[in-house]
Amino acid sequence: MTVRVIHWGLGAMGGGMVKLLDAKAGAASVAAIDADPGKQGKTLAELFGVRSRAQVTADPAQALAAEADVVLIATGSFTREVFPQIVQAVEAGKNVICIAEEMAFPHQQQPELAAQIHKLAVENKVTVLGTGINPGFVLDLLIVALTGVCYSVREIRASRINDLSPFGPTVMKTQGVGTTPEEFAAGVEAGTIVGHVGFPESIAMIAAALGWELDEIRQTKEPIIAKKYRETPHVQVQPGMVAGCRHIAYGIKDGETVITLIHPQQVRPEVEGVETGDFIEIYGEPDIRLAIRPEIPGGIGTIALAVNSIPNVIASSPGLKNMTQLPVPSALMADIRTLMEKRRDYFGQ
Amino acid sequence: MTVRVIHWGLGAMGGGMVKLLDAKAGAASVAAIDADPGKQGKTLAELFGVRSRAQVTADPAQALAAEADVVLIATGSFTREVFPQIVQAVEAGKNVICIAEEMAFPHQQQPELAAQIHKLAVENKVTVLGTGINPGFVLDLLIVALTGVCYSVREIRASRINDLSPFGPTVMKTQGVGTTPEEFAAGVEAGTIVGHVGFPESIAMIAAALGWELDEIRQTKEPIIAKKYRETPHVQVQPGMVAGCRHIAYGIKDGETVITLIHPQQVRPEVEGVETGDFIEIYGEPDIRLAIRPEIPGGIGTIALAVNSIPNVIASSPGLKNMTQLPVPSALMADIRTLMEKRRDYFGQ
Numbered sequence A, B: 001m002t003v004r005v006i007h008w009g010l011g012a013m014g015g016g017m018v019k020l021l022d023a024k025a026g027a028a029s030v031a032a033i034d035a036d037p038g039k040q041g042k043t044l045a046e047l048f049g050v051r052s053r054a055q056v057t058a059d060p061a062q063a064l065a066a067e068a069d070v071v072l073i074a075t076g077s078f079t080r081e082v083f084p085q086i087v088q089a090v091e092a093g094k095n096v097i098c099i100a101e102e103m104a105f106p107h108q109q110q111p112e113l114a115a116q117i118h119k120l121a122v123e124n125k126v127t128v129l130g131t132g133i134n135p136g137f138v139l140d141l142l143i144v145a146l147t148g149v150c151y152s153v154r155e156i157r158a159s160r161i162n163d164l165s166p167f168g169p170t171v172m173k174t175q176g177v178g179t180t181p182e183e184f185a186a187g188v189e190a191g192t193i194v195g196h197v198g199f200p201e202s203i204a205m206i207a208a209a210l211g212w213e214l215d216e217i218r219q220t221k222e223p224i225i226a227k228k229y230r231e232t233p234h235v236q237v238q239p240g241m242v243a244g245c246r247h248i249a250y251g252i253k254d255g256e257t258v259i260t261l262i263h264p265q266q267v268r269p270e271v272e273g274v275e276t277g278d279f280i281e282i283y284g285e286p287d288i289r290l291a292i293r294p295e296i297p298g299g300i301g302t303i304a305l306a307v308n309s310i311p312n313v314i315a316s317s318p319g320l321k322n323m324t325q326l327p328v329p330s331a332l333m334a335d336i337r338t339l340m341e342k343r344r345d346y347f348g349q
Helices: A011-022 A043-047 A060-064 A079-090 A111-122 A141-145 A170-176 A181-190 A199-210 A299-306 A310-315 A337-347 B012-021 B043-048 B060-064 B079-091 B111-123 B141-147 B169-175 B183-190 B199-210 B298-308 B308-313 B336-347
Strands: A002-010 A029-033 A070-073 A094-096 A127-130 A153-165 A216-225 A231-232 A236-237 A242-255 A256-265 A276-285 A286-291 A319-321 B003-008 B027-033 B068-073 B095-098 B126-132 B152-163 B216-225 B228-230 B235-237 B242-253 B256-266 B277-285 B288-292 B319-321
Touching: A002 A011, A002 A060, A002 A079, A002 A310, A002 A337, A011 A029, A011 A299, A029 A060, A060 A079, A070 A079, A070 A310, A079 A094, A079 A111, A079 A276, A094 A299, A094 A310, A111 A127, A111 A319, A127 A310, A141 A153, A141 A276, A141 B141, A170 B043, A181 A216, A181 A242, A199 A216, A199 A242, A199 A256, A199 B336, A236 B060, A256 B242, A286 A319, A337 B199, B003 B012, B003 B060, B003 B308, B003 B336, B012 B235, B012 B298, B027 B060, B060 B079, B068 B079, B068 B111, B068 B308, B079 B095, B079 B111, B079 B228, B095 B308, B111 B319, B126 B308, B141 B152, B141 B277, B141 B288, B169 B183, B183 B216, B183 B242, B199 B216, B199 B256, B228 B319, B298 B308, B308 B336
Parallel strands: A002 A029, A002 A070, A070 A094, A094 A127, A127 A319, A153 A256, B003 B027, B003 B068, B068 B095, B095 B126, B126 B319, B152 B256
Antiparallel strands: A153 A276, A216 A242, A231 A236, A242 A256, A276 A286, A286 B288, B152 B277, B216 B242, B228 B235, B242 B256, B277 B288
């Protein structure tokens, strides 16, 4: 029997999940929901060149009526946006994997919605997981995992230095790329330049895992001013203009900064000799210094984590979970159903 | 109520666990077992300068009669050695965390003993976990976690380059440090120079997580010949003599090497410009290159992983588990019992 998946949201991330799942044996896309009229009525085969002939519908109830093991939700960044979708999927008796950034740790910004999701998930005996590359992996799960080898931890500093060049106009706008420093300041003030979504979630996830009670989480957003000309197919940045957003978040405990997460997102960092990568420094007993060069690609990572989490979510006890509460996902290099059965036999899960 | 721990084995690792646990709030060492007559009858306070006045006994049954949540077993490297101890602890209704290298994935070399442990653990509603820095973390769990961000994985190459200088005569002997190349070859042949214990376990754990069916696991042990004089308090290595053991293990699938794990253990690698560190390369979609410099210290890491795994083991469903089946352990930076309760409330575990 195959693992049956419903897709909710068929943008770059959701569409990527359709294609990745198609490349895996033992899984099938059985239904799909999208708000785009241009996609509705078409099959996944037509839209993505995959095997599944499931027809995209605008009607969640219709799609959720299908027998399925899990719904992959890739429709928005904020818990408030995806909450009604999660509720509907859970009430249809389906497990949920959601890549909304805030859903990585929804307790932080939406404790009441998180409590409702948990209660509903337990009642319906399903699991709801928020995941993604960041939040969900690089600046939280990977950090927590590294603290596991420590007697004690005093301070954590980590950064994810990436290149926004592959992204289109929407990302350029939300990161302020191509603006003047004055426009950048005004955009941050107005909330149109948002920087990275997910810092409070990552910091709260780390703190919860370690048992740190934080006084507060602070964030700053500064413009990365280009010193040299930088260009992508979507934007030209003259020297003196803004090439990206240096977004930093701080977790403060007893008046001291114990967590610093740095995410300078910009186009063509290599033009000014900036090397991309994921970097983690843990100060404690012992100190740990990790580097992943170049950085783990964000789009691929998010799509992979969502699909690779399917076996863990199906096997999990019911409830709302975050990435530090389930076993680590792994690349699925065998028929998914066989792999799940084997893991169960092998390990006696 | 505190988390109550029984210690079985009070050598460098087991003694380290006593001391680390003493530094944590919400936990107490309630009993201890050791085969060394010099330790028997003494209290943990006398032996290790900790708060616990538990008296060390030679009699497991007496110690295991104590009310306790978990037994930390640090008595040997091989499943066959620790099996009777695990059985006795499990039959006394205790969870077990064991740092025997083979117990990281006992199915690989002792499938029947592993099956027995699992069955007994389920019957007695307790969890048995094998852990440690390696096997258990660097060359298996961390690799598996990184594959979670991949669409697919073609090949894995990883190495742990460390410095044996802090270790004493026993480790020098089992790694062949200070021997001639001829003595090294004879020692490998005779089985007295063992190199690293745990490669088959790490490779099998990775393969099981990804769903790879391996044809075989191959190992080689080569002498690291000193080009310059290397010295520690325990050994002098002249140029031309053996400074350590380059132990390599290969996982073969369909005739191709898909996993290569390299562990060159030697004294004073810096004398010849060798940088220590943990290095992981994953070839697939995408490629991932990780470096931890210097390497995670082995002794601290093993002690920390055993103690930091306590909450996960107590919260786990019953049975024999490996590190890829539980959430990642994290440093415990709050009262352990409070932290466990909070995690439960917070996340609704």
